Amino acid sequence: xxxxxxxxxxxxxxxxxxxxxxxxxxxxxxxxxxxxxxxxxxxxxxxxxxxxxxxxxxxxxxxxxxxxxxxxxxxxxxxxxxxxxxxxxxxxxxxxxxxxxxxxxxxxxxxxxxxxxxxxxxxxxxxxxxxxxxxxxxxxxxxxxxxxxxxxxxxxxxxxxxxxxxxxxxxxxxxxxxxxxxxxxxxxxxxxxxxxxxxxxxxxxxxxxxxxxxxxxxxxxxxxxxxxxxxxxxxxxxxxxxxxxxxxxxxxxxxxxxxxxxxxxxxxxxxxxxxxxxxxxxxxxxxxxxxxxxxxxxxxxxxxxxxxxxxxxxxxxxxxxxxxxxxxxxxxxxxxxxxxxxxxxxxxxxxxxxxxxxxxxxxxxxxxxxxxxxxxxxxxxxxxxxxxxxxxxxxxxxxxxxxxxxxxxxxxxxxxxxxxxxxxxxxxxxxxxxxxxxxxxxxxxxxxxxxxxxxxxxxxxxxxxxxxxxxxxxxxxxxxxxxxxxxxxxxxxxxxxxxxxxxxxxxxxxxxxxxxxxxxxxxxxxxxxxxxxxxxxxxxxxxxxxxxxxxxxxxxxxxxxxxxxxxxxxxxxxxxx
Amino acid sequence: xxxxxxxxxxxxxxxxxxxxxxxxxxxxxxxxxxxxxxxxxxxxxxxxxxxxxxxxxxxxxxxxxxxxxxxxxxxxxxxxxxxxxxxxxxxxxxxxxxxxxxxxxxxxxxxxxxxxxxxxxxxxxxxxxxxxxxxxxxxxxxxxxxxxxxxxxxxxxxxxxxxxxxxxxxxxxxxxxxxxxxxxxxxxxxxxxxxxxxxxxxxxxxxxxxxxxxxxxxxxxxxxxxxxxxxxxxxxxxxxxxxxxxxxxxxxxxxxxxxxxxxxxxxxxxxxxxxxxxxxxxxxxxxxxxxxxxxxxxxxxxxxxxxxxxxxxxxxxxxxxxxxxxxxxxxxxxxxxxxxxx
Ligand code: SF4
Ligand code: SF4
Numbered sequence: 001x002x003x004x005x006x007x008x009x010x011x012x013x014x015x016x017x018x019x020x021x022x023x024x025x026x027x028x029x030x031x032x033x034x035x036x037x038x039x040x041x042x043x044x045x046x047x048x049x050x051x052x053x054x055x056x057x058x059x060x061x062x063x064x065x066x067x068x069x070x071x072x073x074x075x076x077x078x079x080x081x082x083x084x085x086x087x088x089x090x091x092x093x094x095x096x097x098x099x100x101x102x103x104x105x106x107x108x109x110x111x112x113x114x115x116x117x118x119x120x121x122x123x124x125x126x127x128x129x130x131x132x133x134x135x136x137x138x139x140x141x142x143x144x145x146x147x148x149x150x151x152x153x154x155x156x157x158x159x160x161x162x163x164x165x166x167x168x169x170x171x172x173x174x175x176x177x178x179x180x181x182x183x184x185x186x187x188x189x190x191x192x193x194x195x196x197x198x199x200x201x202x203x204x205x206x207x208x209x210x211x212x213x214x215x216x217x218x219x220x221x222x223x224x225x226x227x228x229x230x231x232x233x234x235x236x237x238x239x240x241x242x243x244x245x246x247x248x249x250x251x252x253x254x255x256x257x258x259x260x261x262x263x264x265x266x267x268x269x270x271x272x273x274x275x276x277x278x279x280x281x282x283x284x285x286x287x288x289x290x291x292x293x294x295x296x297x298x299x300x301x302x303x304x305x306x307x308x309x310x311x312x313x314x315x316x317x318x319x320x321x322x323x324x325x326x327x328x329x330x331x332x333x334x335x336x337x338x339x340x341x342x343x344x345x346x347x348x349x350x351x352x353x354x355x356x357x358x359x360x361x362x363x364x365x366x367x368x369x370x371x372x373x374x375x376x377x378x379x380x381x382x383x384x385x386x387x388x389x390x391x392x393x394x395x396x397x398x399x400x401x402x403x404x405x406x407x408x409x410x411x412x413x414x415x416x417x418x419x420x421x422x423x424x425x426x427x428x429x430x431x432x433x434x435x436x437x438x439x440x441x442x443x444x445x446x447x448x449x450x451x452x453x454x455x456x457x458x459x460x461x462x463x464x465x466x467x468x469x470x471x472x473x474x475x476x477x478x479x480x481x482x483x484x485x486x487x488x489x490x491x492x493x494x495x496x497x498x499x500x501x502x503x504x505x506x507x508x509x510x511x512x513x514x515x516x517x518x519x520x521x522x523x524x525x526x527x528x529x530x531x532x533x534x535x536x537x538x539x540x541x542x543x544x545x546x547x548x549x550x551x552x553x554x555x556x557x558x559x560x561x562x563x564x565x566x567x568x569x570x571x572x573x574x575x576x577x
Numbered sequence: 578x579x580x581x582x583x584x585x586x587x588x589x590x591x592x593x594x595x596x597x598x599x600x601x602x603x604x605x606x607x608x609x610x611x612x613x614x615x616x617x618x619x620x621x622x623x624x625x626x627x628x629x630x631x632x633x634x635x636x637x638x639x640x641x642x643x644x645x646x647x648x649x650x651x652x653x654x655x656x657x658x659x660x661x662x663x664x665x666x667x668x669x670x671x672x673x674x675x676x677x678x679x680x681x682x683x684x685x686x687x688x689x690x691x692x693x694x695x696x697x698x699x700x701x702x703x704x705x706x707x708x709x710x711x712x713x714x715x716x717x718x719x720x721x722x723x724x725x726x727x728x729x730x731x732x733x734x735x736x737x738x739x740x741x742x743x744x745x746x747x748x749x750x751x752x753x754x755x756x757x758x759x760x761x762x763x764x765x766x767x768x769x770x771x772x773x774x775x776x777x778x779x780x781x782x783x784x785x786x787x788x789x790x791x792x793x794x795x796x797x798x799x800x801x802x803x804x805x806x807x808x809x810x811x812x813x814x815x816x817x818x819x820x821x822x823x824x825x826x827x828x829x830x831x832x833x834x835x836x837x838x839x840x841x842x843x844x845x846x847x848x849x850x851x852x853x854x855x856x857x858x859x860x861x862x863x864x865x866x867x868x869x870x871x872x873x874x875x876x877x878x879x880x881x882x883x884x885x886x887x888x889x890x891x892x893x894x895x896x897x898x899x900x901x902x903x904x905x906x907x908x909x910x911x912x913x914x915x916x917x918x919x
Contacts, residue, residue: 008910013588094582170588241910254911326581332588339580353587360587367594367652368694372853374592377803377860381910386858387902404909412586419592420694426584 002203002229005249007242009380010234011413013170013333015209020173020292020299025181027303028316030077034102034307035344036062037089041137042144043069048100054081057111059283061133062100071135071145075111076285076305079104090310090329090343092336099344102307113281124196127278134277135284135347140164140175140238140267141330143348146274149266150196152259159262161199162247163190163226163271165206165213166238169331172351174288175268177301179206179213182272183220189271190226192278197264202226203247204268209233235333236411240265242380254407269350289345291317293354295324304345310352311341319354325362328353332360333412367420375414375424381407385414385424392427397435405431443542450538458530458561465565523567530560594693598653600801601848604792605660608844611788612664615722615781618734619668623675624660626738630679631659638688654693658682661701661848665841665888666708667719669734671741674715678704698895699855702888709883721749722781752779753840753878753885756831764825764832778838786843793847802853805860807846809867810874811837817875830879842874845887855895862898862905869901870894 039045046063056062056075063073083101091097116122116130132147152158163186167175179186194202204221206214208230217228231237231246241252243265250261258265269287276282285306292299297318304313310327328335329343330351345352375385383404391399408428415424537553612620635655639646662678682704690696709716720729726749729737750758755771762770777783797804815833823829836842841849850856850870857866870890877886 008907011590013590245910251911254909256911325579326583326587328585328587330585333586335585335587337580337582337587339582341580355587361589362581363583363589364593365648367648368692370594370597370654370694370853371856371858372597372802373858373860373863376858376907382907383909384858384906403906404912407909407911410585415586416588417590417592419590419594419597421589421593423584425586429584 002227002247003249004229004231004246007237007245007380008382009376009378009413010236010242011378011416012233013235013416015233016171016292017173017176017209020171020290020301021177023298023300025177025288025301025303026316028305028308028313030104030106030108030305031308031312032104033082033309034076034079034104034305035087035089035309035342036073036076036100036102036307037087037344037346038063038073038098038100040073040143040306040346040348041071042142043067043071043148045098046070046073048084050081050084050100052081052084055079056081056102057109059113059285060111061135061283062102065132069145069148071137071147072133072283073100074135074283074285075102076307077102077104078107078109088338088340088343090336090338090346090349094339115279115281119192119278120195127192127196130281131274131277134273134282136270136273136277137284137347138267139269139273139287139347139350141334141348141350143346146266146270150193150264152264153257156259157262158197158199158259158264159201160248160264161190161193161197161202162243162258162263162265163193163202163204163268164238164240164243164265165204165210165217165268166243167210168207168233168235168238169333169335169351170235171292171353172290172331173292174290174301174350176210176213177290178272178288179210179268180216183213183216185272185275186217186268187220187224187226188279189273189275191224192274193264193266193271194225199264204228205237205243205247206230207233207237235413236380236409239380239409239411241409254404284347287345287347287349289313289349290351291354292351293324293328294356294359295320295354306347307344309342309344310338313345313352314341314354317354323356324354325357326355326360328355333416334410363423364421366422369418369420369422372419374417374419378413378417380411380413381409383408388431389422389424389427392431395431395434397431397438400431400435405435408432447535447538447542450541451535454534454538454557458534461561462565523564526560526564526567530557530564533557533560594652594654597801598657600796600799601657602653602660604796604801605664605789605848607792608785608789608848609664611785612668615724615728615785616668616720617723617728618731619670619720619729619737620664622734622738623666623668623670624663626672627659627663627666627675627679628656630676631655631683634680634683635688638684638692642688642692644692649692652693655683655687658687658700658704662704664844664848665701665705667716669718669720669729669737670715672738673741674708674712675738677711678708680704681707694854696854697898699849699852699891701852702849702891702895705888706892709888718748719751722779724780725749751840751885752782752835756835757879759827761827763827764829778835782840783838786838789843789847793843793851796847796851802851803860803863805863806850806856806867806870809864810846810850810871811842813868813871814842814875815871817872821875821879830875836875836878840878840885841887845870845874845891849887849891850894855891855898857898857901857905859902859905859907861907862901865901865905866894866898869897 044066047066048063050056050062058075058078060075061072062075065072079102082103086096087099089097119127128147128151136146137143138146165175165179202225204217204226214230221228229247236242237246244258244263245251252258253260273284286303288301289304290301291313302313326337327341329338329349369386369389371386379385387403388405410425412425533556537557540550540553609620636646639649659679662682682700686698686700686703687696752774759767775783814836818831818833818836821830822832850867857863873890873893874886877889
């Protein structure tokens, strides 16, 4: 048996998993309308490639990724695009966001799909591209684009591939039932991930409260290079950092990524999605979602098309709206409330929880912190939540950062144990947002300061140069005068013509007639260019960019300054002479 | 279907502050029972009178501060303070002594600092020390335990409390006093010649301590607090006693067992230093906090001039708690030693 490690803290909330495990995975079917938020993942939202009125086939791409950290979106069923507009989406902010709306025609007609015959013949980059174009983003809850996570930082080799089958949140059983019923698919998906990453070891971690899933996985993984590792049930052992510690005894450095330890984590649901994408060319258009809570009559797991309104699923499960005061996407520990059941199921919707008020009572009013330390005991990040709370109340941001607020994973264990019912996590979230906002503002003002200083320096330099030119001209004029006095060669007529010309040009400039832009444009353009590159320089300094880039930008700025000074000098010369 | 917006987590554990406090109250029952058994109804009267005065003080303070009475009285923290103070005071104390102590605890040590959660010092111990300094005679008058003298009945207890002028208390040195005042007797001889000593420590006291130990263990079992501070205190106290036992010579400070079962040791270890508000917070911090108290208790008992040392030791340690916290911050996940935790 592999040694498993512990992690600090953790709690044992009531599991409430049995309710939704009574039946097998049910097909939710096709609702009348599918609502597909353009952003169902971490990163840039996808960009629609269809227009209202278009007919789309099941599996057809309807929005393309924008940039590297982004994934495309596919039609989960066939039908017509009826709208591209803002709709309520499941998001902690509660704000609506742009969605593509499909009116389903019920035919469920597939677009042609093309799987890979033998992925072992493919290069890793090829497979990663397929995974990306299948729209796969982490299905455990965070929704980070899977291909990006798999690609890692260049040059990092993967020692351990960890597959997360922990599902430590109460109520949720989507992964559990997937592992029970589709262990073979999971193993097939993991084999593809192994081929891509070439890890030295592959560990599939499952909490010991899922004996059926463990048995199914062990049977499916027999003879493969996958080791199913079980460990005692404790929340939040499914947190990526905690799972890594349990399985390897290592801690991800603060601010770092698992990749820094040679570790890649993927969820079991993601493994199945990868298998579907590679072996069948099937993009991510459905997922397993648990619908549970005492406000529904038949808690169970559904295989549901992305974009299905939650109301549709809740009705299937037999919701009693009068019993339900809050609707949670995710589990009771880290899930967030959605304020309308019209919000759709998205790629990260592992659970829809419809509890009755008796089941999850509304939080009682908070009492003073009695410094009991239960929160510190429960914190898996070994933070001191009561101190953080103290500083958060006083908005002492520096202290908060010193006490490592940003290592808080918002697991909620501290709030769960707090006998004074203090909504600690809420304070931490607000403080984090405040601090990030402050950092942004600081960066902005820093940038403005740099810009201002650069401008001052430029003006001073220009003044100096002008001074120098003037002195030079004066010297030249004196020389000329001296020459003329000596009965020099200068032709007075020629000189008079020159002067008249210059006068005319100056008049034109003053009138603002056609000549102006011609004459002024090089200068103005230069000035604009200079301002731009100065701004860019300030930005790159503020952002702490590479020294090479900074020095290159500095050189550009200098060059432009020189040019501008030349041009200005020329203009003054022609203007004053 | 009107849906609420609530921040996670949506589930909550079974603890509440009021519940914690009520369990602490419940856990004092065996100790109070044994105290009553050996010393009569004095302690019970102390406790009840202290609670009455305490609730009045707390209510007045809350009203003055414009807080909701129903909400804040529900946390039972005032009752805990009063019960603990009532237990700590010598039985048959006059009513005004108790009232002054309670007022000092609730008004000065707790509400003046901002109420529950903001008091840097243990309120019950502040009340105790204020009394000890102001009224040393009344505060050191312990009656003899059952077996060494007459134990007053309920009527006498009430009389002693509310009509103190008409009550003549019989007092007797406590075993800790006897030991401190020992001049030149081997421990063995002292034990044989002084009636106050029982099997392991003082008559009565050893059972009182065992009863508080039982209550404390129950609280541990209920996970009301962790073992760290009590165990550290008892261990360091025992260690100090062992170090200075001196083979039971005439200059011996007493055996470890004697110290563990004397005076307010167990009461302090499980009911006073476990007060979360005024103690150190982290696990390591609580170990240090407890150990510091154990050492101080021994030092003050053996070389100090007071009948018992727990109150002073606790206040000194309360004072040190913020520093202890500062130096015992736990290592946060992913910081410092990179890699292995196993
Ligand atoms: S659990 Fe609550 S009451 Fe206890 S120390 Fe933490 S924040 Fe304070
Ligand atoms: S929410 Fe943050 S502070 Fe609270 S227990 Fe989790 S990691 Fe610790």
